[in-house]
Structures are given as C-alpha cells and as structure tokens.
Amino acid sequence: MSQRILIVEDEAEIAGYLRRGLVYEGYAVEVAGTGAGALAAARERPPDLVILDLGLPDIDGLDVARRLRAGPPLSILMLTARDAVTDRVAGLEGGADDYLTKPFAFEELLARVHVQLRRRSDQQDHEVRSVGPLSLDPAAHEVRAAGQRVELTAKEFEVLDIFMRHPRQVLTREQVYEQVWGYDFGSDSNVLEVYVRALRQKLEAAGAPRMIQTVRGVGYVLREDT
Template sequence: MTNILIVDDDINILKLVEVHLSEAGYNVFQAKDGIQALTLLKKSPCDLAVVDVMMPYMDGYALTKEIRREYDIPIILLTAKNQIEDKEQGFQSGTDDYLVKPFEPKELLFRIKALLRRYDKQPDESIVRVGNTTVNKKSYEVQIGDCTILLPLKEFELLYFFISNPMQVFSREQLIEQVWGLDYEGDERTVDVHVKRLRERFSKLTTDFQIKTVRRVGYLLETNRQ
C-alpha cells in the first residue's frame, strides 16, 4: 500500500486529508510540524509528502529541503499564499507541486496520482480500504482489524466494487455489468440477494461502511467518516 505523509499544524486539514486519502486506498501518516515529520520518515518510509508552508519550528520550505536531501519522494506544498514569489521559493526549495488553500480534496488526489505516476510509484489498485476494512483482490481476502474473512467469489467482487467506488449510486443493471459481466443472462434480483448477504455478514463486524438502498434506483456504499 502507498504511504502518504501529511504535515500540517491545522488538525482540521489533517483530518480532512486523511479521510479522503484513506478512502482512495492510501495509508496516511500525520505530523503536526517539520521536526515530527522528519522523525516519522526515519521510522516509516513514505512514498509522497504533502507539506504545509506555515508551521512552527520548521516551515514547509525548510522541511522540503530536508526531505529532498534524504529521500527521493515527490512533495506537494500546501499554502494559503498565492503570490508568484512564494511559488518561486517553494520550487527553489525542491517541491514538485504547489496547491493553494482552500483546496478541493479531489484536486489533491489528482495531483498525488500524477506525481506517483511521474515517480513510478503507483498505488496498488488491487487493495482498497475504508476505515479498518481492507479488501485485497490478490488474495481475495477481507481484513477487518485482526479478523480475516473469505467470501464467495461474487460477494467478494461486489464488495470490492462498492468499496472502490464509495458514495456513488449504482443501478442493479450497472452492478450486473461490473460484477457478473455483459453476458450474464440471470435475473437482476441476484444483486439484491448478494447485497443482503453482504449486509448480514458485515453489519455486526464493522461500522466502516453500510450498503444503502436508494429507492427506485439501486444501491450505494456509504462510509462512516466519524
């Protein structure tokens, strides 16, 4: 799994970014200042760093220089400043990209994916995660904490598809196409049966997600962001 380091002294930014990156399948490490970030990097190798500029003890420019001396990883600077001089200082310190606050989490995700491609460190798309639930398409295992669950094939593939596309509504027909294939000639009610089984299996095991019924449309997987 791809490890992303987030460095920001604003706890709300840390929480916001962690939620969105975790849902996208990344493993997130957090630090509140540059000193803590450098200590963390020595213990836990990361594939990319997202660094705020304005922080106590060591600002983002200084931290970027330190990371660049020791590690070959892409860096994105977050800042409330949008002046050309500030961007120039950021790139001179060694950053790969620059994102101005406030920003859309989706834009940060796009930039992270682009940099990982550039550094040839793409996330493993065979593994998806929400909260403490990990779905591994290589081993066909579902891991919730210390508990490993093996599912029937179509239940696994349906769960994998839902967790790969959280908070999106899919019709039964769309789910049939994605999981059973275009050549499937059975009844669409098989989707209802498999959703019911997934609900029964996981309702008592985790609160990370729930598969919701959208009346007259289909289903969506709702994640718990608490």
C-alpha cells in the same frame, strides 16, 4: 500494497479532512503537526509522497522540504496559503514537485496526488534500487549481493523487489501476498516463508548479511542492521 502519504499540517481540522479523504481512496496515511515530527516520521517510515504545509509552528516548510530531499526519494506536494508568485517559485525551487494553494478542492488535490505517485512509480520501475550490499536492476532483471550476481527465479525477484522498494518498513504477509500474487493465501499458508528462506540462502551465499528479518506476529522487514 498501499502507497504511503505523510501529511504535514498543524491545523487539525485540515489534517483530519485530508486524512479521511486519502484513506478512503486507499492510501496509507500518517499525519505530523510539526516539522520535527515530519522529519522523524519520514526517517522511520519513508513515505511515497508528502503533503507539506509551509507555515509550521517550529520549522519553516521550505527547510523541511530541503531536509526531506536529503533522504530517500519521495514526492512533495506543497499545500499552503502562500499564494504569491514568489512563494510558488520559492517552493518549487526549494524541492516541491507541485504547489497547491489554500483554499483548495479535494478533487484537485487528489488528481495532483495521483499524478505525482504515478510519476514516482514510473521512475522506480527503471531505477536501480540499492540497500546496503544489495542492488536490484528492474530493467536488467539483475540482483547483486556484495558485488556478486545472484540468480533468482521470477517470483523470488518480485518478492525481493517489494522489500527493496520499502526498506526498513515492516511489511505484513498480506501486503506481500497482495502485491506479488494478487491475493492472500491465508494464515495457514507458508508460501511466503518458502520464498524468504530461498532469498536468504542465495543472498547470504553471495556474501550479504541476513537483511530480510522476521518481525514476529507481523511480517518481514529489509534492513542492514541485524
């Protein structure tokens, strides 16, 4: 499944350049030209990494970084013309994981993106994930719903893990197939439906509400509201 990157940049030429390069590298990329737009996008479609310009037209980038840090875990790479040491220190202390000044070489930015996303992936593999009454512990291979332990098969665990890595994000059948099985079974297969049905039954039997919801014609989404 493609990792999600949010570019927050008000200069259309730079934003377009970054977007084209990152899409070519296989990332799912969204662009916001304002701080308010970035916060709304991050809230609705949580990214794995944010490339954040500090000189935005409405909200200072440092304030945007602080607000992003109050939401779901993500990585922040600040990309800005502010190159003074005090600016770098303020950026790193204000929530940035890395700081790159303009002008920049795309190859260096890409290398820094790879480092941040690799670190995030390594951390996620050991962190207990929680969404509403559900919790999933990758290290212990344990799932709990409303406090009760739920016994899942290995493949059921993998499918649920994908949804819990991306709460409130609609995942297509193809995305889940590729991430869990490594290939697409095709539109005629009901393999995913079988696993979703089994997960619903087990989680709901333990006391959780129906959280894996069908988005007709698209796929599935894990969220607390029904």
